[in-house]
Amino acid sequence: MAEQKKTRIVILGGGFAGLHAAIHLDDTLARDPDVEITLVNRDNFFLFTPMLHEVAASDLDLTNIVNPVRKLLKRIDFFAGEVESINLERKLVTVSHGFDHHHHELPYDHLVIGLGSVTNFFNLPGLEQRALTMKSLGDAIHLRNRLIAHLEEADTECSAAVRRPLLTFVVAGGGFAGVETIAGINDFIREAVHFYTNLREDMLRVVLVHPGNVILLELGEKLGRYTEKKLAERGVEIRVNTRVIGVTDSGVQLSTGEQIESKALIWTAGTSPNPVLDSLPCVKERGRLKVDEMLRVPDWPGVGR
Ligand SMILES: Cc1cc2nc3c(=O)[nH]c(=O)nc-3n(C[C@H](O)[C@H](O)[C@H](O)COP(=O)(O)OP(=O)(O)OC[C@H]3O[C@@H](n4cnc5c(N)ncnc54)[C@H](O)[C@@H]3O)c2cc1C
Structure with a gap:
C-alpha cells in the first residue's frame, strides 16, 4: 500500500x-x-x-x-x-x-x-561603513566592547580635542530600540567612568536624535514626553524633529546643520522588509x-x- x-x-x-x-x-x-x-x-x-x-x-x-x-x-x-x-x-x-x-x-x-525586517541606512553617506547597529546579539556584544574601548582610549588620550568625540555617543531613532539602547548605554558609561582616573562624568555626552515630534510615539504622546523628561534628568540630550543625514570620521551631521563631534553613532532609525x-x-x-x-x-x- x-x-x-x-x-x-x-x-x-x-x-x-x-x-x-x-x-x-x-x-x-x-x-x-x-x-x-x-x-x-x-x-x-x-x-x-x-x-x-x-x-x-x-x-x-x-x-x-x-x-x-x-x-x-x-x-x-x-x-x-x-x-x-x-x-x-x-x-x-x-x-x-x-x-x-x-x-x-x-x-x-x-x-x-x-x-x-533588516536595518536600512537609506543610503545616507558614511552610515553603512561607520554606524553601529542594534538588531542581533552580535550587535549588542560589539556595542558593549566599543563603549569600553572608547573609555579606555579616552582615558589615555592627552588631547581634549581628540578625547571629546570618543566620549560623545549619538543614537539615531527614538523608537523602542533607540530609547532602550540610549538609556542602557547612558547608565553604563556614567557608572563606568568613575573607574577611569583621567575621566570625569561631565566629559560624557549622550545624544538621542529623533525625526518625529516626540520619542516613543508607539506608547502615546504622554508617555513619550515623560520618557524624554526622565532621559534628560539622566543627562541625555534629545534632538526631536531632527534627522541624521550623514556620518564622517569627525562626526555626525544633522538635518539642522549641526555637526556633533562623535566617534560612535548607533543607528536604530530605519528598517525595511x-x-x-x-x-x-x-x-x-x-x-x-x-x-x-x-x-x-x-x-x-x-x-x-
Ligand atoms: C533593541 C530592540 C529593542 C526592542 N524593544 C521592543 C520593545 O520594548 N517592545 C516591542 O514591542 N518591540 C521592541 N522591539 C521590536 C521587536 O523586536 C520586533 O517588533 C520583533 O522582533 C518583530 O518580530 P518578528 O518575528 O517579526 O521578527 P524578528 O524578531 O526580527 O525575527 C525574525 C527572525 O528571522 C530570522 N531571519 C531573518 N532573515 C532570515 C533568513 N534569510 N534566513 C533565516 N532566518 C532569518 C532572524 O534571525 C530572526 O530570528 C525592539 C527591537 C530591538 C532591535
Whole structure:
C-alpha cells in the first residue's frame, strides 16, 4: 500500500512571530502523525530583542536573553539555515547551511513567513561603513566592547580635542530600540567612568536624535514626553524633529546643520522588509506582504505571514 503523503508546514524565521507560531503548532497540529512541521531560522536560539540593550549595557549576561529553539520545541523539526529564496509557484524554499553554505530545497504545503525586517541606512553617506547597529546579539556584544574601548582610549588620550568625540555617543531613532539602547548605554558609561582616573562624568555626552515630534510615539504622546523628561534628568540630550543625514570620521551631521563631534553613532532609525520578500510575486504595501484579517497572503493559498 502506498504511504500516505504527510502535510508539510514550513515556518520561516524564529523570532517573535515564527517561534510563537511554532510553539502553538507544537501543541496542536504537530501531534497529528500526518503533519510534518519544520522551523527554519538563521540562529538556533530565540533572541529576546527588548532586552538586547541590557547586554550592550552589561546589565545582563547574554545567556539571559537567548533561548535554545530545540529546547522549546518537542514535535517540530528545526533547521538552522539561511533562507535564500521562496518559490511560491513550486512551493519550495531554498535554504543554505553548513560551513560551505550548500543549498537544500524544502517543499511545503503550507508556509508561514516570519523573517522580520533588516536595518536600512537609506543610503545616507558614511552610515553603512561607520554606524553601529542594534538588531542581533552580535550587535549588542560589539556595542558593549566599543563603549569600553572608547573609555579606555579616552582615558589615555592627552588631547581634549581628540578625547571629546570618543566620549560623545549619538543614537539615531527614538523608537523602542533607540530609547532602550540610549538609556542602557547612558547608565553604563556614567557608572563606568568613575573607574577611569583621567575621566570625569561631565566629559560624557549622550545624544538621542529623533525625526518625529516626540520619542516613543508607539506608547502615546504622554508617555513619550515623560520618557524624554526622565532621559534628560539622566543627562541625555534629545534632538526631536531632527534627522541624521550623514556620518564622517569627525562626526555626525544633522538635518539642522549641526555637526556633533562623535566617534560612535548607533543607528536604530530605519528598517525595511526582509529582502527575501523582494522577488515574491505577491501584493505588497511598502515592500511588506499584504495579508487578510487571518494573516493569509491573498492569491497564494497556504501562505501566511
Ligand atoms: C533593541 C530592540 C529593542 C526592542 N524593544 C521592543 C520593545 O520594548 N517592545 C516591542 O514591542 N518591540 C521592541 N522591539 C521590536 C521587536 O523586536 C520586533 O517588533 C520583533 O522582533 C518583530 O518580530 P518578528 O518575528 O517579526 O521578527 P524578528 O524578531 O526580527 O525575527 C525574525 C527572525 O528571522 C530570522 N531571519 C531573518 N532573515 C532570515 C533568513 N534569510 N534566513 C533565516 N532566518 C532569518 C532572524 O534571525 C530572526 O530570528 C525592539 C527591537 C530591538 C532591535
